[in-house]
Amino acid sequence: MDFDLLYLVLLGSVLLIFYKLTAQKKKFQHKNQLPSPPSLPIIGHFHLLKQPLGQTLTNLSAKYGPIYFLRLGSRPALVLSDRSVIEECFSKNDIVFSNRPLLPSRKFTSYNFVTISAPYGNFWRNLRRFTALEIFSAKRLQMSSNVRAEELRIMIKHLFERSLKGAKEVDVRAFLYVLDFNIIMRMVAGNRCIEKEKIDTDEAKAKMDELTRIFRPDITSALGDYFPFLRWLSYFGVERKLVKLHKKRDAFTQRLVDAHRNSKKPSSVDDIEIKGAVVDVMLKLQESEPEFYTDNVIKGFMQAMLMAGTHTTVMTMTSAISELISHPEVLKKAREEIDNVVGQSRILNDADLPKLAYLHCILNETLRLNFLSVLPPRESSEDCNIAGYHIPQGTQLLVNISAVHTDPDVYSEPKMFKPERFQDITEEKGGCKFMSFGVGRRICPGASLAMRVMELSLGTLIQCFEWENAEDVSVGATETPVKIIFRPREELVKVLDQL
Template sequence: MEDFQVSIQLFLICLISTIAVRAVILTRNRNKSDHHPQNLPSPQSLPIIGHLHLISSLPHQSFHNLSTRYGPIFQIFLGSFPCVVVSTPEIAKEFLKTHESSFSNRFITLSMVDYITYGSKGIVFAPYGSHWKFIKKLCMSELLGQRTLDQHLLLRREETLRFVKALKKKGEAGETVDISGELITLTNNVISRMAMSIRCFEEGGDDGGLDDTTEIRKMVKDMIEFAGKLNNVSDFIGILKNWDLQGMNKRLKKTRGRFDSLMERVIREHKLVRKNRKVEGDEDGRVRDLLDILLEIHEDNKGTDEIQLTIEDIKAIIMDIFMAGTDTSATSMEWALAELINNPHVMKKARQEIDSLTAKNRLIQESDVANLPYLQAIVKETLRLHPVVPFFPRQSTETTIICGYEIPPKTSVLINLWSMGRDPKIWENPLEFRPERFLDEERQLLDLRGQNFQLLPFGTGRRMCPGASLALLTVPTNLGAMIQCFEWKVDGIVSMEEKPDSGLTLCRAHPLTCVPLPRLGQLSYLKEN
């Protein structure tokens, strides 16, 4: 303990001395350097830490507050890393469409994400290039394409039915339910079954679940927290690189070690099943999971002349699918339900729309969503007001002139979706939850797949989230089931406060707890399947 205190004291002495000696030099060099944007508005920075002192535990809100003073495009420095923050659709379009080829790389927080994703070998954080193109094509055509989604339709329907039955049982007993936990269980089970044919949680039973029923959920939660850390000082300040002041590297290695062990075991089991199926013949009609598809490509060398899929690639892809498809969808549904509880007239209107379509004698299905425009509007309004990923990053690969400013290579660009969703120049009464805004003739056609720059919940262009199609099936369907099947009893108004340091996804600060009171009689149609 004494050695640690001495180390801290020595570090502080060195830091203060460095600041005193280099303050003027660094400030002058920063203005002259070819590695930083020229003439962009910027707050006053500090030596070494740059603008980290201005970034709170809710970075998107800090960026929004700075934009009100410095405009819709300004520069900051995360330690020594130059960043440009963008807060309007018009400027975002310049970066993401007009000059997309110059901003196709992801900005990653160095060692953290790189280690999590096996050297950025997956789809989400991989640098733009031939390897990324190969993985992206694989995801869009094989893993998350329409054919694969159709093949797993029954799986998703089973999990929705299981989810509603669990809520019904608790509601009939008058139990208060942690909605966040239930939704994360639902989305984890959908993803884990699609990816590896296992359920990651089974209440009161085994039914093919993992021995440690909370293992995947805990790992995904940890990984999302690591990936979203924008204030990890050890990553942004070079002299602190090996200090691990926040103790994150130790946790990171432990978490990835657990994931590695899990994946090695599951891969061995899948290889054994594949071997037996080759010997016995493929007559069981079993739908291949995503790991089956990846192992087939790996074992049969179905890559390109330059790129072959490795086991580490497979692990990274599965990791990305869990990170991008579990907490994100669950968090979206939780924000939506919280808004509906606080706006009962919206809940009533949505329920009437669903009841009219289903005639109160069957559970909502994915195929119904296209005929439920108000439910779609609720999802859009939720993603506008509460984007699950509040800002998304890109990084420049070459010098580019945008809006009269020179953006040098290796400059990070942070597109603040949260700020754009609250811009009164774009949205009338932007803080009001009003799905009707998406029912007018113009905005009813506004999609969520990156064509309209005022609403980009899944990104746009080459780096658009490959799981958008899956999310746009599961989120409205399961939200619709919650609207259709239950009245939600809560004490008072639901807090809409955001959780600080929540990582990659923007979570609610307080758990949404309520009693799900079953409606529609005994919901006899839940006995189906």
């Protein structure tokens, strides 16, 4: 009897799913039918999404065109792989596609969607306004420039002292993680993750391993996000892991909030400007707007900065260093530019960056070819029209930026690493040509901070050291270790000695 009931429930669920999927397909067949690969029952096109995702989507667009439809379990998705279609989409439907999908599993890591990854609306707009004014404005970035300079000086001094004891290889990624976590932590909470005396200790390594694990951006989704009938299964798998992870993030940031709340509060805005940590600014605002700046909003924002602001810059810098090792002529040209602008009697600083155009081009070219292939998904908040196709509300949008970044109609010799192409500024600013920081209203708010951190660190490493590849560097493979021997440049030894 019980077995019959179970059988009926299962049969009913399968029929319901079929009905829903057919209804969804009909919705899309509304007017002009979007091109789409053949799909399988229930999973739709899920089985087609092989890694690397950008390449898979590009291969599909070779067959189905610059705009096509995929069904990912219960979620309809639209893939755009061509510059002009992406431009059309965002010039007409920027607001419609300013939503991020409400994936059920993300609820656990976002205090129920009260972080910067919230859907488009008042809450998100207010938080973005806060970031633009209080964190990433030119004035705030200027104020935090001493933090970046100090942290970099500590790491460069450390490299120099290490090299005096005998040139040893440096794990570039581990080195950059300490640097970038310390910078972002000082901006967020006013203190370092790793004290300078401890940089090379086992204790510091263990701490960095833990921090990079806890604050790795949430890019994997649970199966239950796409197959609601599997949610109970993913609850015991991915979702349980996410809940555990979230508890760790929450405990880490709650400790920081409590410490700042209990310490001597900033008495005025001037005092905040001296202390400057994001948590102090947000706690001060909590006094006047407690309903908006709740503890969860503050913690969620601190977590977003630690997640979005560390791995991204570390991965990009590691790729840039790999590219420069493989292209010594580019490294030489960058060093000549720095020597011409800065000289050899001091180390470069934030004020030099606008004059180091070639360094800027190297980072843009690295971003174009490496790091991100598909933008974090968006979701349409209402029906709209793109390239003559009707797109219903609730459609996920996958923007395949790697297809545009390697399109020979957009970039000549697209597979070549040629920073010079960015010397013409329109390469960077020209519509949806360069999209490493995203597009439209959801574009990365930390882009100028990221560029400053990366230009300053990469530029200083180029200026102060000769680089030698300690082993075969595999360019573009972001997970392989990059080991470099940094030898102080003779011309800079005197300056390095005084750090």
